[in-house]
Amino acid sequence: MKTSRASLTAALAMASAWFGVAPARAEGVDPPRLFLQVAIGPAFNFERWSPDGGSPGASTTGWAPALNLAAGWRARPRLVVAADLQVAPVVNRTESYRGGSYELADTLHVVDTLAVVADVTSWRHPRFHAGGGVGLMAATEVDTHMGSTATNLGVALLAQAGYSRPLARGWSVGAMARLTFYRFGSDQPAPPSTSVGLLPALLVTFTR
């Protein structure tokens, strides 16, 4: 019976989030157990590429729009555990290679992460929260001119901290800084190589 009520609550919360018809809640009322977050903002990517075999490596930098979707539940009153999907297509990166800079024109370097995130809200300052997560990542190279794509898989760690304030209907709006660290390898084309990257992002968040 208790389980059924929790399921019903979660379903209603999901429906209210989906349709946006939940009644307004006053600040201080316990938030629903279901946690939903949409975040968007600019991200900057720095990545270091190191091939096996002694050839010189390279580093790349570039800007990306980052989109973040998270869904989970509030395991404790101030602890959120969520599955977090982040998509950041870095547009036309600049490569630094042996002292020169080369724009990788008409390319996208899409850094996707799928992580489990734990986020804790401060007891003393309930509008502040911070957390981190671990997960998988996929780096996809897209040549928008030639049409070629290549995807490699790796792991990601992320840390985040943010501020939010209630908006309406159970939603809150805020800002969040997130730093994603990732690492992936590639076997094709030869030689095998390893890439490590940082993806700091400054996101506007909409949370329920």
Place this chain on the structure above:
Amino acid sequence: MRGMRVGAGLTLAVIAIGCGRTAPPGMLVGESEHFRLYVDPDAIVPAGLDGADGLAALETAWTDVHSMLQMPGGRITYHLLSPDHVAAACGEADEGACIWESRLEIDSPTIPNAHELNHAYMFLRKQRKPVPFLAEGIAEAIACGPDLPMFITNVPWEGIVGQLESASDDVYVQGGVFVRYLIRTYGIDAFLRYYEQSPEQRDPALFAANFQAFWNVTMDEAWTASHTLPPGMVSLGETKICPCALPPLDPGGAVPNDPARAPYWVLPEPAGQTLSITAPAAERVVIRDCAGIRPQLTGKAVLARLDGAEPRYVLPPIQAATVGSYLADDCASVAPYVESPLFTVAGGVTMAVSTPLSSVTLYVQLATTFSGVLRGGFTQVCADCGFDPGACPLITPGTRPSVHGPLYGRVTLHRSTALLTDLASNELDIDAP
């Protein structure tokens, strides 16, 4: 031919389809094993390549290049268009010709367009998208034609391998130089293996690492070598590689010119004998080496003794080809050369022999009756093979003595040890009096 770009990117294809691209204008001429040919009524059709001959020309080109690329079967749709219609068909105003790889369609104002055909052949081999530097490089690597040799200056490669083909001519020119170097150095099979595993990302660092992993040579080393001559050597430039897989020239007299089925002839090497090739009126004989690295031989007529030399081919049109001992090591063995040596409009008679020596002395018998002024070519002329110094004095360089045929001439051909040539050559130039 510049401006021939691969308009085959997925993006362009999607745009074209999305915009409802109409088929290029033209009538279906016919289909052959590997081609479907449409000809625009406004197209400029070269002589000898209209109708079914156009299809034959395409099949000839396929056969020739197949000897190098070994592409599998397929059927390429070829639209021979007017220059005005090419831009519309290719989707860009400055496009000289293009290929739509997804449809295996070539839109071109020329036939056969070796550059776009090479793109199609490579796509038939493997449907992938190497960086434009390599894709345009192989398209610029193989052709048999009148392209002038060029010596390309060295520029940093890092900025070129990441470029789009539309960024500059460097992708074509430098890509062509580099791919030709790789083919000449390592062979076509090794190059094709490399090409088909090369990165599809336009990333200089990845390109260089992949290159080194495959060839065990750094990109810097290969790039420098592709732009550098051996010490002490001089080059007049290099040009495209000709497969030289078409039938050889039959030196049996008059030569029928058929550009559809014989766009060139490989030169035979009759042992110890000399090929005599004469051009039609107002034309010149052009002989090139298949590798595209040697100076070309050209003249109104060519006498060539090429046994042991690098493979060569001759471009049409040709009036006649015969074989005989026209260039002989001793006067008694020389065969009479019956062409008139008076070529006042289109050059003289180019004489060439393969030799490991820096110079070689030969004899020529000009068997026709003529009177002229010797501007160059012989060191001594005589009415008979005696070459008596009293009756037949040595010709002082810079002088222009009157000569009267028939006569015997002695000539010393020089091979420049610094020039990248395997031939000793000279030009016999006899002008009208």
